[in-house]
Amino acid sequence: MYKSKGNSLLKPQLTNFAKRVIPCLDVKDGRVVKGVNFIGLKDAGDPVEVAKRYNEEGADEITFLDIAATHENRDTMINMVEKVAKEIFIPLTVGGGIRTLEDIYRLLKVGCDKISINSHAIKNPNFINESSKHFGSQCIVVAIDSKKTNDSWNVYIDGGRVDTGIDVLEWSKEVQKRGAGEILLTSMDCDGVKTGYDIVLTSKMSSILDIPVIASGGAGTMEHIKEAFENGADAALAASIFHFKEVNIMDLKNYLKSEGIPVRL
Helix, strand or coil: CCCCCCCHHHHHHHCCCCEEEEEEEEEECCEEEEEECCEEEEEEECHHHHHHHHHHHCCCCEEEEECCCCCCCCCCCHHHHHHHHHHCCCCEEEECCCCCHHHHHHHHHCCCCEEEECHHHHHCCHHHHHHHHHHCHHHEEEEEEEEEECCEEEEEECCCCEEEEEEHHHHHHHHHHCCCCEEEEEECCCCCCCCCCCHHHHHHHHHHCCCCEEEECCCCCHHHHHHHHHCCCCEEEECHHHHCCCCCHHHHHHHHHHCCCCECC
């Protein structure tokens, strides 16, 4: 049996609709990295140590993305995921290179709580139906990497390398119908720039969906995270500001609470 963390997966929807703060660990070659617009990666530390720090600092969840797995056509680093899972007591979402139900089972077995699929969901949309039916919608996160093209946004896959030409908002509606429990929406235009999330896209997506939307890409200040929540995001994911200690998670939560945003302290 895989490690259980009780009903923690359900808490975001049941505890006064509290907004979630989620640090993201983009992992490549066994190290946490962070870039700008998906390129120019800089080292940000050991995944296990970084995850432990966020667990202690009060993060609501942690997202672990093996960002090269799909491009390199390999499975997610199971051993690294297991080491991270053993050190934290908050929900852990893992993505990168997930292509089969067996991949999901192996990740759950070593302590992961939710899995994130992106490229394979586009290439085989029925995989969303199959995985949500087999493991439950609450376990399935569909990640959408978006880039603006004129007045709309396109879905990108393979670590942001391939433009599918698919409209982001239409894809998000299909993802919901197929059984995904939530969507991780990353703006490639805003990623690492620290000028704020793509608020327009976040607001549009949140308004047409019934499942939670996690805003990702662009956080540079506490105010940016507040804006994401005020524009429909159920959770805010960030990396740089947490990795390089520009923002402390508990300071952020206290700020959000003072601004009337419901959070768990």
